[in-house]
Amino acid sequence: MKILHTADWHVGKVLKGRSRLDEHRAVLRELVTLARREDVDAVVVAGDLFDTSAPTPDAQGLVLPALMALREGGRDVVVLAGNHDNPQLLEVYRPVLGKLGIHVVGGFRRPEAGGTLSFTARSGEPVRLAVLPFLSHRYVIRAAEVLAGTAADHNRDYAGRIGELIGALTAGFAADTVNLVTTHGTLPGGKFGGGEREAQSIFSYYFEAAAFPSTTQYAALGHLHRRQQIPGPCPIWYSGSPLAVDFGEEANAPGALLVTVEPGRPAVVREVAFDAPRALATVRGTLERLEAVAADLVDTETWLRVIVEEKPRPGLADTVREILPGAIDVVLDERFRPTSPVRPAGQGAAGRSPRELFRDYLTASGRHDDNVAALFDRLYDEVTT
Missing domain, CATH: 3.60.21.10 (Metallo-dependent phosphatases)
Known part of the structure; x- marks a missing residue:
């Protein structure tokens, strides 16, 4: 049988x-x-x-x-x-x-x-x-x-x-x-x-x-x-x-x-x-390294998880996907992930504006960007006026 x-x-x-x-x-x-x-x-x-x-x-x-x-x-x-x-x-x-x-x-x-x-x-x-x-x-x-x-x-x-x-x-x-x-x-x-x-x-x-x-x-x-x-x-x-x-x-x-x-x-x-399944693969590196290996991956039928060894910044995931179109999961290497903001002793949220709190968060998490801060200001104005 x-x-x-x-x-x-x-x-x-x-x-x-x-x-x-x-x-x-x-x-x-x-x-x-x-x-x-x-x-x-x-x-x-x-x-x-x-x-x-x-x-x-x-x-x-x-x-x-x-x-x-x-x-x-x-x-x-x-x-x-x-x-x-x-x-x-x-x-x-x-x-x-x-x-x-x-x-x-x-x-x-x-x-x-x-x-x-x-x-x-x-x-x-x-x-x-x-x-x-x-x-x-x-x-x-x-x-x-x-x-x-x-x-x-x-x-x-x-x-x-x-x-x-x-x-x-x-x-x-x-x-x-x-x-x-x-x-x-x-x-x-x-x-x-x-x-x-x-x-x-x-x-x-x-x-x-x-x-x-x-x-x-x-x-x-x-x-x-x-x-x-x-x-x-x-x-x-x-x-x-x-x-x-x-x-x-x-x-x-x-x-x-x-x-x-x-x-x-x-x-x-x-x-x-089996031959039919689409492969999954994990790629790790800086943007420079990802560009170096892109030629070997861009024409494959492989779904990619990309671990980026870069500091976080706006548009980083989009840049990775431009380099590697098969990237469906883009994450930061744990060494570059932002930590929880550390607030100075005695400093609380009371009396501080949302704009100030948001800028503190961007700075403490390593994500400070004037354009992002300006977008927050505009959004805050739209929902509060």
Whole structure:
């Protein structure tokens, strides 16, 4: 059986005010082409299809046709909610997409209610696939109550609850079936890609690789944007994102995973890098240095974050963008960032005019400019007369 494992699409992502729909369109087209070329039997999308819980019509208009294209030829397609997704929205999709043969799991489900899928792959193998979408601290308690049918102990830790849920979903794994798990979360030792949502990636959201039973032949994970294997009792992989989601991920190699597996044997995994994603890069230097490297960057399809090693002054960002048209994020090197104004002892704002306070701010922050001060005077006159 051959599986295409992908995750963390983040469709709808806006990068410094720039829409990335065209990039996502190209990436999803490459993903569908890969599924067709490799003639995979199943596709697992391990969460974060969308970048926000309220995806735009344009974002939904990319994702849904991509899922239907992946379903072509009778492939089983499994989708679960990540921490960026709206689980209720995915549950709305569930009955409609289910009629088309696409399995969607937005919230926790008991094994017999869709939490553990049982199907026969196109290649003929019987499959057991445990599906656990991302659960916040609040919802992991609700899931435990759904599983047990009684009130849960609120004092148990997150990792323990996730282990209990995975244990229940995988209880039906057998020696003559292909046994798979997919979930969205953080394992200790995983390397962050750079664009993950920090509040839902910290240690209180960790769970252990030991949660996956040794009867599992492959665990397909989402959430960390860097493609990587995690040591554990079975093959455990993050597919990573199919494109660099944000600056900080420029060293990642966007792509997906092709997994070959049969009953009773660990999966064999092949990494596939994508060509379609637009690269992100960080450039640092003075205006003189930026001009020196501009010839190497001006014709590329790379979005740039530029860290400027210059004192702040009006129009600096515009000058940088004239030198490097691909610059979508221009920031000052921390050595040149203004510090909070230091007011002399005993000197307060009382009795001093807004004009005086504004000029003090410009001077103390290293931004003094007579033209800016004059513009402030004109604006102040307009709003006060």
